[in-house]
Amino acid sequence: MATLTQFLLPPKKRNPITDLLDQLDLDSGDRVPKQSGFVIMLLLSGVIATAGVLLDSTATVIGAMIIAPLGTPILGIAVGIVTGRARLVVASVLWVSGAVAAVVVIGAFFSLGVPSSVNLDANSQIAGRTSPQLMDLVAALATGVAGAFAMSRKDLSAVLPGVAIAISLVPPLAVIGVTLGQGDFDGAFGAFLLFFSNVVALIIAGAVVFTLAGYARDALAERSRRRRAYAIVAILTVLTAIPLALNTVVILSQAVWTARIQSAADDWLTEADGEVQGITWKSLRARIAVEAPGGQVPPVSALRDALAPDLPDFVEVDLNVTDGTVHPVVTTD
Numbered sequence: 141m142a143t144l145t146q147f148l149l150p151p152k153k154r155n156p157i158t159d160l161l162d163q164l165d166l167d168s169g170d171r172v173p174k175q176s177g178f179v180i181m182l183l184l185s186g187v188i189a190t191a192g193v194l195l196d197s198t199a200t201v202i203g204a205m206i207i208a209p210l211g212t213p214i215l216g217i218a219v220g221i222v223t224g225r226a227r228l229v230v231a232s233v234l235w236v237s238g239a240v241a242a243v244v245v246i247g248a249f250f251s252l253g254v255p256s257s258v259n260l261d262a263n264s265q266i267a268g269r270t271s272p273q274l275m276d277l278v279a280a281l282a283t284g285v286a287g288a289f290a291m292s293r294k295d296l297s298a299v300l301p302g303v304a305i306a307i308s309l310v311p312p313l314a315v316i317g318v319t320l321g322q323g324d325f326d327g328a329f330g331a332f333l334l335f336f337s338n339v340v341a342l343i344i345a346g347a348v349v350f351t352l353a354g355y356a357r358d359a360l361a362e363r364s365r366r367r368r369a370y371a372i373v374a375i376l377t378v379l380t381a382i383p384l385a386l387n388t389v390v391i392l393s394q395a396v397w398t399a400r401i402q403s404a405a406d407d408w409l410t411e412a413d414g415e416v417q418g419i420t421w422k423s424l425r426a427r428i429a430v431e432a433p434g435g436q437v438p439p440v441s442a443l444r445d446a447l448a449p450d451l452p453d454f455v456e457v458d459l460n461v462t463d464g465t466v467h468p469v470v471t472t473d
Contacts, residue, residue: 149353153293157223157355160291164216167231178235181209182310186243189314190250193265201265201311208310210239211287211303214339218288218346221370222356236339243310247317260322261420269308269315270330272337273388277381280338283307284345291346292353307338326423333387337380343373394421400450401426401457408443417462425456428469432461440467 162169166178185208192200213235220228260266287303290296312335319327347370350356398419405416405428414432421427430437440459447457447470457470 149289149292153295154353155292155294160219160350160355161223161228163291164212164219165228165231166213166216166235167228178209178212181207182239182242183246185209185310186246186314187250189243189310190247190318193247193263193311193314193318194250194254196263196265198265202305204310204314205305205308208304210236210309211307211342213239214309214342215288215291215346218343219350219355221343221347221373222350240313240335243313244317244320247314248321249317251318251321254318254322260319260324260327261422265311266315266318266327266331269312269334270319270327271387271391272330272334272384273391274381274384275388276334277337277341277384280307280341281345284342285349287342288346288349292349292355307342308334309338312338330387333380333383337384340373340376340380344377347373390424394426397426397451397455401428401447404443404446404450405430408438408446411438424454425458427458427460429460430462437461437467440469444469 166174185204188207189201189204192198192202192204213232216232217229217236220226220232254260283303283306287300287307290300290303312331315331316328316335319325319331398421401419402416405419409415409430409432414430414437417429417431419426419428437459443459451457451470455470456468459467459469461467
């Protein structure tokens with residue numbers, strides 16, 4: 141283990157604990173410049189992320205990721221756990237909580253200017269952050285390891301912008317604000333789950349890497365406190381992984397159900413010379429977009445009968461025709 145640790149963190153490249161704490165503890169050292177810099181960059185990244193989300197601009201969202209400073213207090217939680225510094229953990233949690241509230245408020249404020257006719261489900265920046273999967277947690281763990289190594293080694297600071305892009309922190313918060321402002325509470329919960337899973341992954345990865353780096357040796361007297369903190373992190377990991385795993389199962393199931401709905405709808409529209417334009421999902425409700433001449437479609441009951449044996453009872457299906465009419469096909473009522 142010692143050989144592996146020396147290979148991953150050569151002693152000459154290892155940041156001393158004083159330097160690491162100076163970078164990650166916003167309430168120590170030169171406090172005013174660190175805190176003002178954090179607040180300024182957080183607010184700017186929140187505005188940029190919200191603009192990128194509302195404009196459906198990937199480039200703008202990436203810009204927000206690069207300047208977002210949220211990784212600092214999150215990794216501060218990790219190093220506080222490893223070194224047994226309860227004050228650092230509490231202070232970092234408060235900084236993260238304040239950042240969450242600020243960015244959500246920014247997103248909700250700007251969402252007030254979005255017309256009610258805008259379909260948020262068609263926005264890729266929103267759709268991609270409201271339905272997290274278990275692989276999102278895996279990716280966040282790997283990114284967290286990279287970020288913690290970059291903080292632990294003097295020669296890896298160049299990778300930090302890439303880490304900021306790979307881990308999604310501020311954009312999900314902007315999505316939470318936008319969806320809450322539009323009354324989409326399911327979408328807001330999905331975006332919060334993505335953010336929370338990324339935070340937990342960063343803390344876990346940071347705690348593991350900082351322990352391997354030997355920073356825990358400076359706080360042997362706080363071993364029992366660190367054990368309690370590790371137990372809390374483990375519980376948070378389980379609580380995060382369960383809904384992500386369930387959502388992954390739902391997404392995979394939706395892919396199967398989509399194929400069945402597509403096949404049944406194609407057969408149903410054969411005589412009407414209509415065409416299925418697409419199938420979208422909102423939670424467990426499928427929406428079939430259909431283009432039909434004059435808005436004339438075959439009896440909806442025929443489609444309902446065709447879908448009944450292929451879908452579970454808790455799945456609902458609506459039919460959206462190009463003339464603007466909406467027909468409930470399968471309901472749970």
